[in-house]
Amino acid sequence: MKGFSNELGGMAKCPVCEKKYKKESATVLEAGQKRNTIHFTCGHCKMSSLVFLSQNQTGTVGVGILTDLDKSEVKSVFQKEAISADQVLSVHNFFKGL
Numbered sequence: 001m002k003g004f005s006n007e008l009g010g011m012a013k014c015p016v017c018e019k020k021y022k023k024e025s026a027t028v029l030e031a032g033q034k035r036n037t038i039h040f041t042c043g044h045c046k047m048s049s050l051v052f053l054s055q056n057q058t059g060t061v062g063v064g065i066l067t068d069l070d071k072s073e074v075k076s077v078f079q080k081e082a083i084s085a086d087q088v089l090s091v092h093n094f095f096k097g098l
Contacts, residue, residue: 014042015049015064027071029078039067039074050074 013020021040029050030037036053048071051064069077 012040012051012062012064014040014045014047015066016047017042017045019044027075029074037078039069039071041071048074 019042022043025041025043027039028036029039034055038051038053039048040051041048048067048069049064050067050069051062053060053062055061067074
């Protein structure tokens with residue numbers, strides 16, 4: 001999907017005001033052969049969204065969600081280590097015991 005992220009900024013539009021995103025508004029958080037994660041901030045209404053792209057044999061699929069995280073906040077979240085299954089079970093058991 002190399003290069004696809006760069007073109008996305010010109011094709012994608014804000015889900016709130018429906019203005020096209022500018023290339024400069026895109027921050028690539030993860031770039032892979034078949035998956036990309038991109039943060040956009042709309043230059044018009046200032047809303048931010050995360051776009052998850054995945055490519056398979058039939059084409060490219062994208063899912064976007066609105067977020068209140070700005071570019072710097074989302075970068076720090078994506079740099080952190082993923083939560084393990086043991087940590088999830090530990091929290092579950094903690095609340096189960098209350």
